[in-house]
Amino acid sequence: MSDGSTAPLIDYRGNCHCGAFKFTFKAPALKQAYACNCSFCSKNGYLWAFPATSEDFVVVKGDEDSTLKTYEFGKHTMAHKFCPTCGTSVMARKHSGPGVGINIRALVDVDTATLEVITSDGAATEPPYQIPEPLAAGPVAEGTTVYTGSCHCGAVGYNVQSPEPITVAAACNCSICHRDAAMWIYVKTTAVSFKGLDSLVEYTFGLKRTYHGFCGTCGVAINERFPTADREWRTALNIRTMNGVDLAAIDLELHDGKAKLPVYQV
Template identity: 85%
Template sequence: MSAEQLIEYRGNCHCGAFKFTFKAAALKQAYACNCSFCSKNGYLWAFPATSEDFVVVKGDEDSTLKTYEFGKRTMAHKFCPTCGTSVMARIHSRQAVGINIRALVDVDTATLEVITSDGAATEPPYQIPEPLAVGPVAEGTTVYTGSCHCGAVGYNVLSLKPLTAATACNCSICHRDAAVWIYPDTTTVSFKGLDSLVEYSFGQKESIHGFCGTCGVAIRERFDGSDFDWTTAINIRTMNGLDMAAMDITMDDGKARLPVYEVP
């Protein structure tokens, strides 16, 4: 493949601490994986033509980003410890770089053909972290459990009705996190490990995003001091045993709300 056929793409974590470029053929496809970690992160992968075609513009891959590995440790997943954006991964066996397309600037992921690989079948069986204990619940109540990937942060949601619908958002942070939200009353949600939760807010600071400081998985939003402070948003990608394909997911056009996000 000649250099003339390559396009240079730009990307960054949300807070702008880490910025990069990479060259690849025009992005028409994205690669997804159904393994335990990629599923929680909603990764959409792209791969530079060569490892040399990935260039760090700001920050340092090893000191600005935090690394998380699991299973056979075949990949070093890297995320920003300030804003939680999962940026990239190093594939040890091939000395290759995988880029999370969601971190790119000016790429419409909705136009990409998504090709899914069965990573769940090749990794060692993922052991779901021990759920948060729950006491007696009212008859007819369903208990939904979930956690980040490493299990440092977990939660329960009590619901009188089965979960059938959720909301995705295309704003600058939710898009990067691939978050899909439900909005239960805060009184129905219990957490463990909140000392491991890192919080990040930006813009008008109307919502506070929380992600695991160890594995980087986005878990919740809270809305202190706003009209929505009665609710806690939960990212259903982190729920145990929930069939995402069966959910009615609508899109919230957060990208259209002011102020317009600008890369710091």
């Protein structure tokens, strides 16, 4: 997709987290990112960039159709592609005419905090998204708030009983959380119930102290599991997947996971 610019083209490179899929593309220097508020883009926290032309997008490792998995919804005009191993949402391609969108979060050495974000109202143009049937909660203690959520396709769902309303979440800049645009809350594992765990794919790396869970059908990041004895009492949930939560009203605490060792390499 070309924006008609005559500015010099910059070479950008990116990859899914596990490195099974790597690519390059050319575009004018990225100063803006495009976000969409549709049901899928908001769950993924996409920040879009567009190569100067479709030919300026080049796969250097893997294959767009076999290495990546495709998910479609609504009118099925666009194929969203994610890595089925690590869950990184990499790109999307229109079915008709030219048009490749790249998730900026998958790029190497691009500081997304410096980009001006321009939001489009995709929620108004897609067919109305039908929220998957929520997982019913069992007995609820007085004063407890029950939140429900799911991936986009509804294969994986959950509910969580919270002693107080959710107003704060954590945003981590580590190599995987940044790619997932996750907004984490940490709750007691005993307060969460899941359905569809056979559709949940887990991915771990580094010290293998955290298992990142995403839907194997639509690729949406849902939770983090901590298997070590000192941390298994808690579970992290990505509130981007929660029903009825106003993300704009959530206070974000920034965690510098990028500074922790070992250094991410792919």
